[in-house]
Amino acid sequence: MISSLVHKYLDFKYREVEQFINNPILTQEKILNYLIKSGTNTYIGVQYDFASIKNKDDFRKSVPVFHYEDLKPYLEKILIDKRQDVLWNKPVKWFAMSSGTTNDKSKYIPVTQESLIQGHYKCGQQMLALYAHSNPQAKFFLGKTLVLGGSKQVNNIGDGIFTGDISAILIKNLKFWAKYSRTPERISLIPDWESKLQELTDYAIRKDVRAFMGVPSWLLVLLKKITVDTGRELTDLWPNLEVFFHGGVSFTPFEDQYRKLINKDSMIYWETYNASEGFFGSQYSGDSKDMLLMLDNNIYYEFVPMSEWDSDNPTTLTLEEVEIGQNYAVLITTNGGLWRYMIGDTIEFTSTTPYLFKITGRTKHFINAFGEEVIIDNAESALSEACAVTGAHIVEYTAAPIYFGDNSAGAHEWLIEFDVEPADIHLFRVTLDNALKKANSDYEAKRSHNLSLQDPVIRVLPKDSFYNWLKYKGKAGGQNKVPRLSNNRDYVDNMLIFLEMSGA
Structure with missing residues (x-):
């Protein structure tokens, strides 16, 4: 009934x-x-x-x-x-x-x-x-x-x-x-x-x-x-x-x-x-x-x-x-x-x-694979703070999500090319993470207790990696830009494959 x-x-x-x-x-x-x-x-x-x-x-x-x-x-x-x-x-x-x-x-x-x-x-x-x-x-x-x-x-x-x-x-x-x-x-x-x-x-x-x-x-x-x-x-x-x-x-x-x-x-x-x-x-x-x-x-x-x-x-x-x-x-x-x-x-x-x-x-580049809605400004300000604390200087970067595995939560993977590398990469990662938490309440919530998002993963790339990648794709030049954030792994995985192919 x-x-x-x-x-x-x-x-x-x-x-x-x-x-x-x-x-x-x-x-x-x-x-x-x-x-x-x-x-x-x-x-x-x-x-x-x-x-x-x-x-x-x-x-x-x-x-x-x-x-x-x-x-x-x-x-x-x-x-x-x-x-x-x-x-x-x-x-x-x-x-x-x-x-x-x-x-x-x-x-x-x-x-x-x-x-x-x-x-x-x-x-x-x-x-x-x-x-x-x-x-x-x-x-x-x-x-x-x-x-x-x-x-x-x-x-x-x-x-x-x-x-x-x-x-x-x-x-x-x-x-x-x-x-x-x-x-x-x-x-x-x-x-x-x-x-x-x-x-x-x-x-x-x-x-x-x-x-x-x-x-x-x-x-x-x-x-x-x-x-x-x-x-x-x-x-x-x-x-x-x-x-x-x-x-x-x-x-x-x-x-x-x-x-x-x-x-x-x-x-x-x-x-x-x-x-x-x-x-x-x-x-x-x-x-x-x-x-x-x-x-x-x-x-x-x-x-x-x-x-x-x-x-x-x-x-x-x-x-x-x-x-x-x-x-x-x-x-x-x-x-x-x-x-x-x-x-x-x-x-x-x-x-x-x-x-x-x-x-x-x-309408803008972002990462929202887990509901965190990290936008470009969040990333820029957090990276700037991490550089200030560790004495680093960034040439280019891009970031994308790492999706859930069978036994792990997700994460953000950052591919970063430095002109001056951080004195302490661990401190750089922690500062970046904490700065993102301060800037974005949804990221902060998803990072709580590492339940939805684990610590960010930082990959330090060799010099000229982004330039060589863009050149390889036929996109070298002032009007072509490296995508800062992406909600999928297309750019990041493509970059990693290129680096492996080139022996970097």
Whole structure:
């Protein structure tokens, strides 16, 4: 009876999905009108004369593209001046702490009651509806869902405003019936990662766990601990285990590890795209990992072609203007108070009937194999500090992830060519690691107790290695640059193969 009732409810939610699939452009236009109307009398709405905006073309002409640095003055009016009509016509109660920018350890993304209910929660239910539609025999809801969220608690910073990891905010505001089927809140919000792991292990081994939900890198650490502590196979512990709803980082580097840990052909891995700024996509069917763009979540989308990514005033495309196979940066306007905001993610549409896509990366070089989101500025400042402490001078460098092994966590591998080598390479590595922790809260969390990320690996390369490599590739010259950071090992492995071939 429970199964029948749940499936009927999910069928109802699937009909919501069908409605925006059948009317994608109209759905988006209605959302834009609602957002503009709601924002007209706000501080930003008055500044950019939202009252005169009649359509999407007016919107593109009147409101500039915002990056996080552009958004900060508005956030300060809320956080410091305690003003509540700045970005949205209702209070911004929460700020989701996300990965740092060039000048900040963490970003503070505004979250409203509307963005939680009409965005994150609504799309979460629609994601489950998509899964159930593809898997009519689904019964994961009859057991427990093991949820591994971020380690930041929700913190009250005064005047009814709270900060925390988006997963903590979502958990804190869930309805009681939704909390019942998940990991208890008291465990999910434990700030100390090691304590949380132990509590989750003790809890999970006693329950009928049928689903996982979380970031692949973090969850893998927990599952490995459970197998070691219990000495049992996961399928023995949880014979009804059915699905892992995953997101946050690419699943590709972790897939083999999961299939080894969960020796069950029927286990399903379902991709999602849920960020601090909103819930944007869910895997559409069991036949492909391509995700459906969620269009009725009160988020209005625009897309920036690759050729425009570095422009101060980029050309933007609306949904009906995108093409299959092109790389776009995602621009969003939301009921969380974000206006034409560049989130930094890049996608490629694989279909426009319906609108399916895959995530292709970020607009800038970065490393985010384990959710650490190390950006160029983090790397540059950390390397500068390591050089200052050890008397070193760097000519060129590149870095990439080392993925999880059977018996090891991941790491970052740095290929560095020095003009002056550090007096103490161990001190250089430690200083680099600590400086990255100071600059980036997500890197700091992933390095905690060496659980997701072990110590960085430093490879000192011979003189002229990068020049000879670029010359070998036919790319010697001033306009060709060494990629500083990469989220895959293509550059690093290519460089190492070249060095081996050349006998360096």
